[in-house]
Amino acid sequence: MWEEMAERIRRLAKEVLGVSKCESGRMEGAWWWAEEVKEKVKVKHEKYIVLVGSKTYKEKEGNKV
Numbered sequence: 001m002w003e004e005m006a007e008r009i010r011r012l013a014k015e016v017l018g019v020s021k022c023e024s025g026r027m028e029g030a031w032w033w034a035e036e037v038k039e040k041v042k043v044k045h046e047k048y049i050v051l052v053g054s055k056t057y058k059e060k061e062g063n064k065v
Contacts, residue, residue, distance in 0.1 A: 033041075047063070054060040 004063065051063040054063050
């Protein structure tokens with residue numbers, strides 16, 4: 001009974017709301033983000049890589065800014 005009802009709800013939701021297709025790639029789950037958000041995440045990731053690669057305390061402090 002519950003499985004049948006759940007299947008009907010899924011089918012109706014699919015008919016009414018439709019189905020979206022996501023892009024595959026490095027930022028999985030980000031396919032619905034606006035381009036501005038995607039760009040900011042990309043910049044933040046690049047800066048994080050630089051911070052992690054810092055060798056000295058002084059470099060790390062400078063890269064935190």
